[in-house]
Amino acid sequence: MTLETIDLAPRIGTEIRANAAALLSGEHAAQIREVLGERGLLLFRELDLDDRQQVAFARTLGDVLDQGEDHIYKVTLDKTVTKTADYLLGTFFWHIDGTTDAIPSRASLLSARHLSETGGRTEWANTYAAYEDLLPAEKGTVDGLRVVHSAETIERVARPDFTEEDVADWRTRPVRSHPLVWTHASGRKSLVLGATASHVEDMDPDESRALLDRLLTQATQDRYVYQHEWRVGDLVIWDNTGTMHRVVPYAADSGRLMHRTTLIGEEPLA
Ligand SMILES: [Fe+2]
Numbered sequence: 001m002t003l004e005t006i007d008l009a010p011r012i013g014t015e016i017r018a019n020a021a022a023l024l025s026g027e028h029a030a031q032i033r034e035v036l037g038e039r040g041l042l043l044f045r046e047l048d049l050d051d052r053q054q055v056a057f058a059r060t061l062g063d064v065l066d067q068g069e070d071h072i073y074k075v076t077l078d079k080t081v082t083k084t085a086d087y088l089l090g091t092f093f094w095h096i097d098g099t100t101d102a103i104p105s106r107a108s109l110l111s112a113r114h115l116s117e118t119g120g121r122t123e124w125a126n127t128y129a130a131y132e133d134l135l136p137a138e139k140g141t142v143d144g145l146r147v148v149h150s151a152e153t154i155e156r157v158a159r160p161d162f163t164e165e166d167v168a169d170w171r172t173r174p175v176r177s178h179p180l181v182w183t184h185a186s187g188r189k190s191l192v193l194g195a196t197a198s199h200v201e202d203m204d205p206d207e208s209r210a211l212l213d214r215l216l217t218q219a220t221q222d223r224y225v226y227q228h229e230w231r232v233g234d235l236v237i238w239d240n241t242g243t244m245h246r247v248v249p250y251a252a253d254s255g256r257l258m259h260r261t262t263l264i265g266e267e268p269l270a
Pocket of ligand 1: 091095096097
């Protein structure tokens with residue numbers, strides 16, 4: 001039996017209607033992975049999985065990253081819940097998870113546990129579609145370029161009141177060079193952009209910044225984006241290899257809480 005699917009936006013996002021038992025059985029895992037790769041983002045509205053079920057569902061789709069408590073990382077700006085909450089200020093800016101890791105994560109599952117009264121909607125942009133739509137001359141410009149990504153780049157933007165100690169800490173984290181165009185094992189290509197992108201290698205700094213800014217603006221136009229208005233119990237899965245995401249800013253004391261489970265990366269950025 002195939003699952004009922006409803007597209008959310010023309011170029012990104014599909015809602016899947018299925019009950020928890022069917023999803024946890026793993027019988028639809030192949031279809032879910034296929035639609036995820038094609039559409040970048042899957043929504044399971046008010047699925048209301050508990051933590052154990054969320055991890056079990058994730059395991060039907062891939063290998064789960066050992067992160068957080070029992071594979072559940074609590075996404076919140078409340079430092080009494082998540083000590084590293086300061087780093088989550090970077091989530092207000094477009095990014096791909098793990099651009100400073102050797103292999104970025106494959107996908108993440110995110111469920112809404114408590115919402116903020118203002119802000120807190122999450123947006124995803126399809127980086128395959130953004131590449132596909134570049135003019136041939138633009139593809140010629142970006143193919144072959146390499147971009148340096150660092151934690152420092154996104155943190156400088158996210159936390160403008162940083163101290164010298166903050167900078168020293170950010171500089172202990174890995175810096176990585178990636179191609180601007182990711183050629184996937186499937187042969188499809190996507191853009192690798194976002195707030196971790198420091199500069200294009202071997203390019204004049206001003207020219208590099210202008211190119212990265214222009215491409216980001218282009219890749220995050222409405223036509224490539226789906227913005228999600230959360231309801232408690234919603235579960236979203238995004239393909240981290242073919243999308244960027246960000247959250248509309250919300251207050252640290254809003255109580256907003258999302259539970260994330262991450263699937264380990266399967267292909268190096270090449
Ligand atoms: Fe993220």
